Amino acid sequence: MKAVRLHAFHQPPVIDEVPEPAIGGPLDVIVKIGGAGVCRTDLHIIEGQWDAAMGTPLPYILGHENAGWVHEVGSAVTNVAVGDTVILHPTPTCGLCRACRAGDDMHCVASEFPGLSRDGGMAEYLLTSARACVKLDPQTRPQDVAALADAGITAYHAVRKAVPLLYPGTSAVVIGAGGLGHIGIQALAALTAATIIVVDRNPDALKLAEQLGAEHTVVADGGQVAAVRDLTGGRGAEVVLDFVAEQGAEQDGFAMTGRAGSYFVIGYGGTLTIPTLDIISTERNIIGNIVGTYNDPIRLTRRPTRSPTWTPAGSAAARFSCPSQPSLPRVQFPPTSEFPAGQRRADGQGTAIQR
Numbered sequence: 001m002k003a004v005r006l007h008a009f010h011q012p013p014v015i016d017e018v019p020e021p022a023i024g025g026p027l028d029v030i031v032k033i034g035g036a037g038v039c040r041t042d043l044h045i046i047e048g049q050w051d052a053a054m055g056t057p058l059p060y061i062l063g064h065e066n067a068g069w070v071h072e073v074g075s076a077v078t079n080v081a082v083g084d085t086v087i088l089h090p091t092p093t094c095g096l097c098r099a100c101r102a103g104d105d106m107h108c109v110a111s112e113f114p115g116l117s118r119d120g121g122m123a124e125y126l127l128t129s130a131r132a133c134v135k136l137d138p139q140t141r142p143q144d145v146a147a148l149a150d151a152g153i154t155a156y157h158a159v160r161k162a163v164p165l166l167y168p169g170t171s172a173v174v175i176g177a178g179g180l181g182h183i184g185i186q187a188l189a190a191l192t193a194a195t196i197i198v199v200d201r202n203p204d205a206l207k208l209a210e211q212l213g214a215e216h217t218v219v220a221d222g223g224q225v226a227a228v229r230d231l232t233g234g235r236g237a238e239v240v241l242d243f244v245a246e247q248g249a250e251q252d253g254f255a256m257t258g259r260a261g262s263y264f265v266i267g268y269g270g271t272l273t274i275p276t277l278d279i280i281s282t283e284r285n286i287i288g289n290i291v292g293t294y295n296d297p298i299r300l301t302r303r304p305t306r307s308p309t310w311t312p313a314g315s316a317a318a319r320f321s322c323p324s325q326p327s328l329p330r331v332q333f334p335p336t337s338e339f340p341a342g343q344r345r346a347d348g349q350g351t352a353i354q355r
């Protein structure tokens with residue numbers, strides 16, 4: 001089969017001809033890939049940032065946000081069958097450890113991370129496990145939803161953690177309205193009452209942010225910390241979601257966070273340097289975020305309870321739409337008129353996101 005493999009750090013990946021994966025265990029599942037998203041993490045992998053953490057021998061196949069159709073199943077697989085349309089949680093997990101039993105898939109003590117720790121989904125076929133498969137409506141097009149498998153659930157998971165902090169009158173700052181951030185904005189608009197402020201270097205990304213629900217946008221041109229202070233009455237924001245967290249954005253993010261506020265680190269690559277006195281005297285929280293749970297892709301792709309016009313193929317796209325935006329390196333979701341981008345529904349209907 002054809003596969004996109006990384007042979008050396010700081011070198012572009014190469015399309016190779018490689019053997020197809022084979023079922024090795026009773027709970028293994030092989031998926032025929034229909035869509036594999038490109039995440040900035042793939043660029044971080046190419047930069048070598050994950051080498052120390054994963055030590056994955058090169059070459060290996062990239063791709064950790066995948067969707068497709070079940071191609072072959074192990075002898076004990078009962079939750080999916082050949083031909084099912086599936087989106088994949090990024091980590092096949094053990095199902096037996098305390099984290100798995102608590103639903104904290106990302107903290108499983110015996111998990112794998114295809115695309116980071118072994119061969120991923122930028123290929124014709126991917127080896128995963130029964131536990132990672134989320135069955136979708138058969139009419140769903142995998143390429144429409146693949147990016148929800150990682151980018152989508154990461155943004156959604158972080159926003160869900162912030163929901164209790166974002167009551168009416170609060171402000172949430174999104175730094176970086178790219179592949180993850182543009183979904184984070186929509187999740188904030190759907191799930192919270194906060195005023196949404198979006199900071200990005202790219203004016204096109206800010207235009208998209210406005211369409212998706214941002215009340216204020218700020219170009220990151222050096223004056224972004226002061227601009228956020230102004231927009232929050234000098235206080236700083238209750239929540240900052242940093243989808244960049246490198247090249248200085250991490251210092252900006254902490255500086256934009258108000259007293260007793262929370263700074264959510266989602267992007268990575270930078271180093272946060274903060275005097276501990278600043279942390280205790282202002283009681284600011286710094287919160288790490290790693291991908292999401294098995295239930296997050298279910299919540300992102302399920303049919304809304306009250307939406308007579310819902311079409312199965314657009315279930316995820318209806319929720320999180322991304323109008324064609326060539327400057328954003330992400331799988332494009334077709335826009336829909338069903339849930340107009342950025343529209344807030346005071347009655348909660350139409351969003352259908354589980355709270």
Ligand SMILES: NC(=O)c1ccc[n+]([C@@H]2O[C@H](COP(=O)([O-])OP(=O)(O)OC[C@H]3O[C@@H](n4cnc5c(N)ncnc54)[C@H](O)[C@@H]3O)[C@@H](O)[C@H]2O)c1
Binds near residue numbers: 041154176177291
């Ligand atoms: N925590 C996790 O579990 C997790 C999961 C997936 C991805 N990530 C990380 O999240 C980050 C975002 O990934 P993505 O795929 O959305 O990237 P992306 O390239 O699609 O988007 C990044 C956006 O940030 C903007 N930007 C860049 N530098 C900026 C700055 N200094 N200030 C303001 N805006 C700036 C860019 O213009 C772009 O719009 C990456 O670091 C990625 O590796 C983390």
Ligand SMILES: [Zn+2]
Binds near residue numbers: 040041042065
């Ligand atoms: Zn990713």
Ligand SMILES: [Zn+2]
Binds near residue numbers: 093097098100110
């Ligand atoms: Zn486990």
